[in-house]
Amino acid sequence: MTREDIKDYFNVAISVSMVIFAFDGEKIRILVQRRKEEPFTGAWQLPSRYVLPSESLELNAKILLEETIPMTETIDSYSEQLNAFGKVYRNPLGRVVNVGFYCIVKMTDEDRRLAERKDMMWAAYTEIPDLAFDHNEIIDYAKQRLKRRFKRRPVGFSLLPKEFTLTQLQTLYEGALNKKFDKRNFRKKVFNSALLIDLDKTIETSYGKVSKLYRFDEDKYEKMSLKGYDFLF
Amino acid sequence: MTREDIKDYFNVAISVSMVIFAFDGEKIRILVQRRKEEPFTGAWQLPSRYVLPSESLELNAKILLEETIPMTETIDSYSEQLNAFGKVYRNPLGRVVNVGFYCIVKMTDEDRRLAERKDMMWAAYTEIPDLAFDHNEIIDYAKQRLKRRFKRRPVGFSLLPKEFTLTQLQTLYEGALNKKFDKRNFRKKVFNSALLIDLDKTIETSYGKVSKLYRFDEDKYEKMSLKGYDFLF
DNA sequence: GCAAAAGTGTTGGGGATACACCCATGG
DNA sequence: CCATGGGTGTATCCCCAACACTTTTGC
Numbered sequence: 001m002t003r004e005d006i007k008d009y010f011n012v013a014i015s016v017s018m019v020i021f022a023f024d025g026e027k028i029r030i031l032v033q034r035r036k037e038e039p040f041t042g043a044w045q046l047p048s049r050y051v052l053p054s055e056s057l058e059l060n061a062k063i064l065l066e067e068t069i070p071m072t073e074t075i076d077s078y079s080e081q082l083n084a085f086g087k088v089y090r091n092p093l094g095r096v097v098n099v100g101f102y103c104i105v106k107m108t109d110e111d112r113r114l115a116e117r118k119d120m121m122w123a124a125y126t127e128i129p130d131l132a133f134d135h136n137e138i139i140d141y142a143k144q145r146l147k148r149r150f151k152r153r154p155v156g157f158s159l160l161p162k163e164f165t166l167t168q169l170q171t172l173y174e175g176a177l178n179k180k181f182d183k184r185n186f187r188k189k190v191f192n193s194a195l196l197i198d199l200d201k202t203i204e205t206s207y208g209k210v211s212k213l214y215r216f217d218e219d220k221y222e223k224m225s226l227k228g229y230d231f232l233f
Numbered sequence: 234m235t236r237e238d239i240k241d242y243f244n245v246a247i248s249v250s251m252v253i254f255a256f257d258g259e260k261i262r263i264l265v266q267r268r269k270e271e272p273f274t275g276a277w278q279l280p281s282r283y284v285l286p287s288e289s290l291e292l293n294a295k296i297l298l299e300e301t302i303p304m305t306e307t308i309d310s311y312s313e314q315l316n317a318f319g320k321v322y323r324n325p326l327g328r329v330v331n332v333g334f335y336c337i338v339k340m341t342d343e344d345r346r347l348a349e350r351k352d353m354m355w356a357a358y359t360e361i362p363d364l365a366f367d368h369n370e371i372i373d374y375a376k377q378r379l380k381r382r383f384k385r386r387p388v389g390f391s392l393l394p395k396e397f398t399l400t401q402l403q404t405l406y407e408g409a410l411n412k413k414f415d416k417r418n419f420r421k422k423v424f425n426s427a428l429l430i431d432l433d434k435t436i437e438t439s440y441g442k443v444s445k446l447y448r449f450d451e452d453k454y455e456k457m458s459l460k461g462y463d464f465l466f
Numbered sequence: 467g468c469a470a471a472a473g474t475g476t477t478g479g480g481g482a483t484a485c486a487c488c489c490a491t492g493g
Numbered sequence: 494c495c496a497t498g499g500g501t502g503t504a505t506c507c508c509c510a511a512c513a514c515t516t517t518t519g520c
Contacts, residue, residue: 009246053328095286
């Protein structure tokens with residue numbers, strides 16, 4: 001088979017979309033934006049980008065993330081490919097196969113302010129509006145994947161600030177897994193993992209309470225992980 | 234953005250590849266075939282197919298499976314999409330993004346005979362030869378995925394004949410998870426799940442031994458699964 | 467008679483679950 | 494003084510892991 005024989009096949013476009021998960025202290029949220037172009041102008045969508053034949057998927061995903069939330073430190077965010085979404089008629093411009101990605105970022109104040117703009121919104125995990133193309137399907141898939149990751153890897157810490165309280169951690173896990181935990185048992189579990197560093201610092205939370213701060217011990221996790229340790233929830 | 238603006242993007246081809254897992258009673262194996270065409274003529278590869286812009290990924294994956302092992306009942310096989318593999322220079326003909334799939338089939342005698350042909354081989358799970366393109370990478374990914382599935386879902390039964398012995402089941406799990414199990418504990422575990430039906434039949438296995446036969450209770454699993462039951466290994 | 471494979475119970479420990487009260491603070 | 498949220502210990506249960514011998518049969 002030569003390039004000539006298969007030229008009919010070379011008429012597809014690739015796009016990447018990014019499901020950006022962040023945690024505002026209360027709920028997990030996903031960033032959606034308004035479309036500026038045809039088709040579906042004005043509709044909400046996932047941040048997306050077409051990929052040139054000469055460019056890699058991963059690079060485009062990275063660029064997409066950086067141009068969408070430019071002020072956020074995305075260096076230590078967690079990112080991963082989802083499936084390819086390739087229904088024939090998902091895009092009226094032609095055959096476009098979308099490769100979904102998701103990432104987990106620490107929400108900064110700048111990120112919060114993004115939502116003040118009219119063309120972006122941090123949609124609550126549980127209340128995603130109708131989106132253009134098949135982007136709702138991509139989000140559903142990303143949510144499933146996130147849930148699975150939460151059960152087996154310490155991805156939650158990528159959503160929290162570097163220093164966090166145990167109540168924040170528990171709220172996050174309850175949101176992600178859609179399940180209530182007993183406070184004492186939850187604490188026992190995370191302490192048993194021995195992956196939290198007590199910072200011997202407190203922070204004022206709501207209602208004038210003080211609460212102890214912890215940090216996730218990433219180095220220790222890496223080492224244990226290599227020895228076959230599994231973080232399970 | 235119009236179709237004209239983005240015509241540079243519509244110059245990609247899509248292919249699908251299939252990692253076909255089967256179990257010969259001793260080892261898990263993966264079907265590879267010889268390439269008949271340029272590039273890499275004569276090299277081993279995963280069964281693969283280019284996808285026309287007018288056709289769906291899933292349909293192509295299904296056709297690919299059926300034309301590769303035409304005599305096998307693939308109806309009750311388990312199939313799932315893997316990632317998109319999209320390195321820029323993976324195919325010398327142009328930019329081809331490969332969408333990987335894997336499936337799990339019950340190996341029939343006809344399937345075994347496939348391996349007698351010179352252009353196909355059931356490669357042992359642990360001894361995959363060097364393949365064309367990035368197909369080794371796809372297989373590595375598929376193996377990881379299979380292992381995870383084995384831990385959380387009763388996929389193993391799709392690899393076994395409908396009626397099987399507990400020794401077969403254990404051999405399979407040990408191969409898939411690369412781990413030895415204690416025979417008594419293994420049996421306790423599968424009996425506790427209450428998903429095996431004792432067929433009150435025996436079969437002659439090797440060395441003139443007789444061994445009891447079991448069947449997997451798919452209906453019961455479906456029902457329990459809906460109620461939130463998790464099959465864990 | 468011995469090698470090979472099927473089959474079968476008990477025990478101990480660790481992790482998960484269930485459960486309730488005290489204290490400090492702001493209003 | 495009360496509402497809110499942070500913080501702490503114990504008893505029970507179940508699942509998991511460790512462990513060894515008998516029986517049958519082909520060679």
